[in-house]
Amino acid sequence: MEFIKVTEQYQPGIALIQLNRPKELNALNKQLMEEVRDALQVFDKNDQVRVIIITGNEQAFAAGADIKQMADKSAIDMLLIDQFSTWDQIRKTKKPIIAAVSGFALGGGCEFAMTCDMIIASESAKFGQPEIKIGTIPGAGGTQRLTKAVGKAKAMELILTGRFLSAEEAHFYGLVNKVVPVEMYLHEAVELAKEIARMSPVAVQLAKEAINRSFETQLDEGLAFERKNFYMTFASEDQKEGMKAFVEKRKPEFKGR
Ligand code: DAK
DSSP states (O other): OOSEEEEEEEETTEEEEEEOOGGGTTOBOHHHHHHHHHHHHHHHHOTTOOEEEEEOOSSEEEOSBOHHHHTTOOHHHHHHHOTHHHHHHHHTOOSOEEEEEOSEEETHHHHHHHHSSEEEEETTOEEEOGGGGGTOOOOSSHHHHHHHHHOHHHHHHHHHHOOEEEHHHHHHTTSOSEEEOGGGHHHHHHHHHHHHHTSOHHHHHHHHHHHHHTTTSOHHHHHHHHHHHHHHHTTSHHHHHHHHHHHTTSOOOOOOO
16 A cells, blocks of 8 residues: 555444545545555455545545646546546545544545545644546536535535535534534544444445435436345344344344344
8 A cells, every 4th residue: 555554443343544645635546546445445345344444634535636646637548547437446445434534525526525424623624626627527527526515506506616614614514514623624534433343234224325326317217225234234234233232222233243
């Protein structure tokens, strides 16, 4: 791993991926994204990992896709490189992913944070889709995910002007879960991860899948999908344990089965 640092057990059950191109503000080149994809695929198969946190450093989560790598490319080059397949594989991660964001989360960096399931931001975080300033538009979901997160008017403003959104505004618009002082953002992400890691991993996975479905389907289809996953939890030992523990007034011990 050249461009990321990976810790399988940052805390029990919690894996950490740190983007590590600090001089380039963690600009997302092709190899970095492939390394992230590979790490996520390994964690997804590892029963010891319940929740994954992705972070950068205080200055930058990521200042976008690597402009220097893209600058001279033709449309057909971009088509053949097909970086979208890597992003699609990242999107298919089954375990919950928390982005712990400080500093710049711009362009592909903002899209990457939005591809994660939750975002904890430091007070210094700045979100934005400034692609318009370099003559292009968001290409990894920004026009869709940002619009769903903050609404049409704000998304239009941000994407058509390239303006940045402060952490506080991002919280106001529902883009991020929580804003905390800079020295606390990773800690806060870990606290959230710990809480999720205590739940049944089976139920967590099925719930994540059902929530994501709401972005891709009409209500009827989404409800049917949720119902299927709800029934499926009743095939798990964890559901039996969870409900039994409630009745017996004790804490459940989930096994992920
Ligand atoms: N790419 C490459 N290098 C970058 C970079 C980027 N996105 N952002 C920053 N850097 C580099 C700078 O070039 C500089 O390198 P040196 O000159 O020192 O070698 C170093 O990081 C520090 O940057 P600055 O000197 O500019 O630092 P400042 O504090 O003055 O400014 C800044 C920080 C974040 C405001 C500024 O660096 C900036 O505007 N950066 C570009 C932000 C941007 O436009 N981002 C959107 C890029 S387009 C796709 C998936 C995704 C995408 C496309 C396709 N597929 C799956 C196919 C996404 C596209 C984008 O994200």
